[in-house]
Amino acid sequence: MSSSKNETENPAVDGSELIRFDKVTKRYGSNVVLDQLDFSVNSGKHITLIGPSGSGKTTILRALMTLVKPEEGTIKVSGQYLFHEEKDGKLVDAGESHIREVRKNIGMVFQQFNLFPNMKVLRNITEAPVHVLGLDKDEADERARELLELVGLTEHLDKYPSQLSGGQQQRVAIARALAMRPQILLLDEVTSALDPELVAGVLDLLRDIARSTDITMLCVTHEMGFARDISDDVLMFNEGKVIESGAPEKIFSEPEHERTREFLSAVL
Amino acid sequence: MMTSKFFFEWFLPGIWITIQVLVYSAVLAGVVSFVIGTLRTSRFWIVRFLAGTYFEIFRGMSALIMMFWMAFVVPLMLGWQFVPMFSGVLALGLTYGAYGSEIVRGALAAVPPAQREAGIALSFTRMQRLRRIELPQAWPEMVPPFNNLLIELMKGTALVSVITVADMTFAGNLVRLSKNESMPIYTLLLVLYFVLAFILTRGMRMLERKAKAGVGRAPEGRTILTRKLSPKGELDQARAGTAGAGGAG
Ligand SMILES: Nc1ncnc2c1ncn2[C@@H]1O[C@H](COP(=O)(O)OP(=O)(O)OP(=O)(O)O)[C@@H](O)[C@H]1O
Numbered sequence: 218m219s220s221s222k223n224e225t226e227n228p229a230v231d232g233s234e235l236i237r238f239d240k241v242t243k244r245y246g247s248n249v250v251l252d253q254l255d256f257s258v259n260s261g262k263h264i265t266l267i268g269p270s271g272s273g274k275t276t277i278l279r280a281l282m283t284l285v286k287p288e289e290g291t292i293k294v295s296g297q298y299l300f301h302e303e304k305d306g307k308l309v310d311a312g313e314s315h316i317r318e319v320r321k322n323i324g325m326v327f328q329q330f331n332l333f334p335n336m337k338v339l340r341n342i343t344e345a346p347v348h349v350l351g352l353d354k355d356e357a358d359e360r361a362r363e364l365l366e367l368v369g370l371t372e373h374l375d376k377y378p379s380q381l382s383g384g385q386q387q388r389v390a391i392a393r394a395l396a397m398r399p400q401i402l403l404l405d406e407v408t409s410a411l412d413p414e415l416v417a418g419v420l421d422l423l424r425d426i427a428r429s430t431d432i433t434m435l436c437v438t439h440e441m442g443f444a445r446d447i448s449d450d451v452l453m454f455n456e457g458k459v460i461e462s463g464a465p466e467k468i469f470s471e472p473e474h475e476r477t478r479e480f481l482s483a484v485l
Numbered sequence: 486m487m488t489s490k491f492f493f494e495w496f497l498p499g500i501w502i503t504i505q506v507l508v509y510s511a512v513l514a515g516v517v518s519f520v521i522g523t524l525r526t527s528r529f530w531i532v533r534f535l536a537g538t539y540f541e542i543f544r545g546m547s548a549l550i551m552m553f554w555m556a557f558v559v560p561l562m563l564g565w566q567f568v569p570m571f572s573g574v575l576a577l578g579l580t581y582g583a584y585g586s587e588i589v590r591g592a593l594a595a596v597p598p599a600q601r602e603a604g605i606a607l608s609f610t611r612m613q614r615l616r617r618i619e620l621p622q623a624w625p626e627m628v629p630p631f632n633n634l635l636i637e638l639m640k641g642t643a644l645v646s647v648i649t650v651a652d653m654t655f656a657g658n659l660v661r662l663s664k665n666e667s668m669p670i671y672t673l674l675l676v677l678y679f680v681l682a683f684i685l686t687r688g689m690r691m692l693e694r695k696a697k698a699g700v701g702r703a704p705e706g707r708t709i710l711t712r713k714l715s716p717k718g719e720l721d722q723a724r725a726g727t728a729g730a731g732g733a734g
Pocket residue numbers: 245248250268269270271272273274275276277
């Protein structure tokens with residue numbers, strides 16, 4: 218599994234800034250979900266987002282994945298604006314193709330797996346590399362097989378998702394995201410839809426990926442032990458703002474903010 | 486009763502004509518269904534509006550009157566006329582296609598939004614998502630209502646007899662006019678349409694089973710008409726029944 222380090226060819230793992238949120242505001246009606254949010258993530262880092270329900274963690278990941286569009290502010294990924302283009306020195310709304318190009322750097326694993334039920338496991342993984350990245354079929358197949366080996370599902374490649382357990386489906390979803398060789402991997406509570414006995418296996422896999430690849434990870438989780446293990450930084454959210462951030466040892470042992478203390482005592 | 490000469494000269498060719506009208510208008514209706522149905526999910530309002538307008542207009546239009554119109558008004562306007570069968574097929578295909586577009590639109594709308602999002606997360610284009618993710622998943626949901634529509638269309642093909650297309654209904658009417666024997670001839674017609682419907686349903690059931698297998702799902706319980714009359718089938722149904730009751734209790 219350590220071989221996967223070489224497979225992720227990230228252009229810049231020099232610790233430079235990879236993601237930047239600049240005064241990002243997202244509202245649903247009068248409900249301000251992200252409130253002038255500023256934060257940045259350096260390349261190769263593993264970031265965990267924690268915070269109470271409704272604090273906007275999912276919304277951040279969905280904004281990065283371009284599934285929701287903030288009303289205000291800018292998001293930059295790899296130095297490019299996600300929702301904007303520069304024309305004559307001015308920022309204008311970007312077109313579909315620009316958004317798609319920037320988005321190719323980003324992969325996401327969902328809470329509910331969201332595999333394509335009309336495709337068998339192997340094709341779930343190869344479909345986007347073939348039709349989006351333009352890999353040839355054999356190359357994509359080969360890579361998918363390697364990834365299935367990484368996630369421990371080689372013998373299931375010819376099954377439909379409906380024939381797999383939740384844990385297995387989530388492993389396929391992880392393989393599917395990795396097959397696009399993203400620079401950034403977004404993980405939104407990827408174990409919370411799983412039966413308790415399947416959680417550990419998926420978390421171990423993610424630990425493995427965190428250790429053996431250069432992928433920048435943004436991770437929303439309620440598994441504090443896991444967060445402590447893999448995170449370089451923990452961001453504590455409350456009401457659409459980062460109220461505290463720092464190394465996991467610091468946040469978990471001596472949080473500064475009252476709200477963080479309350480939250481941690483409730484979940485730990 | 487019908488003479489054998491009549492049977493071979495009018496009735497058999499009539500069956501063949503009915504099948505031709507059915508096949509052509511089903512193909513046209515299918516194309517219209519998918520094109521209009523998909524356009525009705527477009528993100529551009531103008532496209533949705535135009536496709537929706539097509540749907541409203543053709544759903545509200547009588548296929549029969551449209552046939553009359555194409556057969557009798559078009560020649561007055563253009564100075565030339567369609568082959569009668571063409572008028573019939575066009576009228577049937579366009580109106581039944583409007584109904585079919587509603588099936589396609591509804592089935593597309595029933596694909597979970599999470600599937601769209603998974604497609605976006607993998608950077609598929611809108612066309613790719615439609616073609617590789619949304620339509621294939623919507624397809625199994627479309628087959629049963631398409632089966633109903635196909636049978637309606639099959640019965641609707643009888644309308645072409647009034648614009649002098651010599652289908653089996655046309656042949657039947659000829660017999661009545663010449664021999665004044667309504668009972669046997671219309672009974673025979675009823676049976677023939679029923680047999681056609683039966684064959685179509687069997688075909689569509691096969692299609693449905695294939696479609697569901699293609700998304701890793703088991704087919705649902707069979708209808709009375711198409712159930713295999715084997716003890717095993719009965720047993721399966723009985724078991725499904727008790728399992729359902731057990732789950733509810
Ligand atoms: N599509 C939507 N329409 C309206 N409100 C929404 C929508 N999506 C999210 N919200 C609101 O945005 C707020 C933040 O939601 P979000 O899902 O980002 O929270 P979260 O931090 O991920 O919470 P959780 O820990 O429960 O997953 C919530 O108040 C939610 O009700």
